[in-house]
Structure formats: C-alpha cells, structure tokens
Amino acid sequence: MQKLYLVGTGPGDRELITPKALSAIKNATDLVAYGFYLDLLGELGRGKTHHDLPLGEEIQRARLALELAASGKTTALLSSGDIGIYAMASVVFELLDRQLQGQENAAQWLEIDIEVVPGISAMQAAASKVGAMLGHDFCTISLSDLLTPWESIEKRLHSAGAGDFVVSFYNPRSKKRDWQINTARDILLEYRPAETPVVLGRQLSRADESITVTTLAELNANEVDMFTLVSVGNSETRKIVNGDKQWVYTPRGYKKKLV
C-alpha cells in the first residue's frame, strides 16, 4: 500500500519529537523537507533518500511527496512544529481536494494511505519556557499576506483584541514584510494595556535559543525576524519575577476567586 506520513518534528529539540514521529521517519524510505530540517535529523535520516526543495516552494514539495508515495515509496513529508498548524499538511489536502474535483491529473494520489502525526508547535515551546502563557483562551494569527489579504488579517487582529485572546503571531516578519508586526502591535494596543507581557522566542529549544520578555508597547519589528515566535498576553496575563527568573502566565479565568 502506498503510504505518506505528514510529520511534525516539533520546535527543534530532539527530546520534543514524539515516538510516533520517529517511527514514521524510520518507516520511510524517502524524506521530503527543507535541507535545514533534514540536517537536524542527523542519524535518523541516514540511509534514506532526501528530497530537498527551497523554502517557499510549498506546493512543489507537497506534490513531490504525493508523487513519491504514489510511486510506491514510503514517504515522510516533514515540517518543524506541528505539520497541521500553518504548515504542509493543509497543502497536501488542498492538492488531494483538487484531484477529487478533477483539477489535477493524478488519480494514483487517491490510493495513498495518509497519516498525519502532530508535533509541538512554536507557541507551546515558547509558553513552556516562560511559564504558562497559554493558560486561558488564545488564538494564532499568521501575519503573512502572501495568501491572505491584509484587510482580512487586520480584521482578525481587531477580533483578537476585542475578544481579549492571548495572541501568537506566526510568520511575523520576512525580508519583504517588515511593517506588519508593528501594525499588529498598534491594533492590539487599542484593546489592552501598554505593559501587557510579550514573549519573543527565537530558535526555540535549539542550541542558539533566545527568549525575551518585553511589553506590548515595546514590541518592535527590529527585534523580530522570520524565526521568531511572538506571543502577546491578554489583559490578565502577568509577568512575575522570582530572583533572577522571570515567568509569564495567564490565569485560568476572569473571576477574582479566592485561591
């Protein structure tokens, strides 16, 4: 049977890759991913055919994975984080959908047994490093306007503000997109205090990890790049300092209940 695994490999730390993801990678003869992720696999990737495609070519990568699996090769398509969250899984199902609608010429794709293996997403890694930022209702917003018009993103930012959700920004910045995160900050400042805690996580759980705790007013595109996860607290999120350790957490609710 043709088999395609869609595998989330977590934020980077080998200790955060699930056994299920490791098994999928072990079973596969062919791995499809960015070269960068393939390097991270080290030993695990040995003896397998690596298919590396440059960043940005998501559709070609998904097609390649489907083609390889359809040809009988047990294939694993890898994304860092959770492959189901802003990653390759939805691209694969979009292509499958196109085939079902007769917009592709790849009937053999429909024979593939697809298995999705979730992974720890960047917002979870960042939250765990600083405490419990995602302790109450939260949302995620991608600031990339390549596939979503900026007006839709802006509307969503207002909704996130009005609903007082903790907000995690994915794709906060790229070489060509440098102003979006500052605009997002300004919109959220209409709804929550300037001193709202903000966590910047970069290269999470990797050797060169950096975590910065700042405030919403001080959030600035200059300190954000395409590898940064930005999480903004809600109106109740608190930063606490215990000696040289700082924590950020969002309480479970809004009632000032006696603990």
Next chain:
Amino acid sequence: MQKLYLVGTGPGDRELITPKALSAIKNATDLVAYGFYLDLLGELGRGKTHHDLPLGEEIQRARLALELAASGKTTALLSSGDIGIYAMASVVFELLDRQLQGQENAAQWLEIDIEVVPGISAMQAAASKVGAMLGHDFCTISLSDLLTPWESIEKRLHSAGAGDFVVSFYNPRSKKRDWQINTARDILLEYRPAETPVVLGRQLSRADESITVTTLAELNANEVDMFTLVSVGNSETRKIVNGDKQWVYTPRGYKKKLV
C-alpha cells in the same frame, strides 16, 4: 536542588508522549495527577509515590506539588494534553505569584526549580486524525463559566465568529453545564455557514477513540460530553471524501491562488 516538573502527557497515546516528558517522569520520585492519568502511565509509574486528588481540586493539587517539591522530593505534576493549555501549569504560577505578593506563607516555594514540558493538545490530536483543520488562524475557547463569567465567554464567541477563526472548544460540557455548546453553536451560526465542518473527538488516541465529522448546524450538546474536543471550521474549511475516508482541512489562505 528542589525540582518540580510540570508535564503534559499528550492526548493519551503513549506514542505521543515526548521523550522529554518521559525523562521528567523517570526523574521524579513523586507523581501528582488524577488517578486516571496515573493508570495510563503503566510501567513508567512503578516505584514512585502517587498522589491522587479528585477532579476539580486543581488548587489543592498544585499546592501539593509545590509542597512536595519544596520538601526535597523531585516531583512531576501531570496533566493530559499540554499542561500549559487550560491545565495545571497556570495554577502553579498563580500560587507562586501569590507567594511573591505575600499572600501565601510558603517561602520555600521560591527555591524550587520549575521546568515546564509541553505536550500535544487535544485539538492537535483531533486535527491530525481528520487532516489539517488547524491549517490557518484558529482560536481556543473554554466553555466553562466556573472561573470566567458567561458574558466574557459570549463576547469571545462573537469575536471568534467575526474574525472567522477556526474554533476549538475545551470543556464544552459537564454534568452541570449542558447548554453552553448549543449557545456557542448559535452564535457562530450568525457568522458562518450552516454546513461548516465540525469535528468531535472523544478519547482521542486512546483505545476507545471516536471521531465524528458533522456540520455546525447539526452540532448538538447531546453528542458532546466532558471528554469531547469540538473543533469548528472557519468559512473556508472543507470536508473532502475519498472512498471511505473523509478529511477536513482549512486552506492556508483566502486568496484563490492557482495551486
């Protein structure tokens, strides 16, 4: 050094517990959790002191974990899913915060080295089982009004609707709370189509797992219990059927870009 691990053990499947979580459990001499979760550990839990407290006693459980760690016992406080998402981690930091504000009498808590280990949350497990429901912007809303007034939750439901977020409901129902999920459905129906796909995941990744795909109009409290994760698609989420297999995915964006 006093050590307290806050560990997310994932949705239930042993293959979805991270190696980091397993190491934390192995290092601990004392485990604090619901009896139910302790049972799931099987072998892993052997030779350790188990501290079981009934469901609902979150604060006592967090206090107990802090007290055990402060007394010098390497302790792991466990939650299923991600301990940072609607779970015990924020309760522990709330207590620490109270101590820092002089509202507790437990100075030794401040000496504890706390380490948070994230886990796969229920929404991720559900999404992976049906495809890629979380492929674009999403939010989570707890429908429990024990600690958050219903008016706040209702406001948030409207924000989620207006922002067209994929919505995952945690704590959708309990014995005493039976109408909230139906009200949530009615609010979302003001913003998105009746046929919007909805996924109900119960006992995810466990032996008695059940996954149901329905529509927003058909979502009903009768089919939901306290172990159910409910995820509602956004206006672009699609259900596709390939033979006897059905998938639900949310496309990456809103532009009808040629794939």
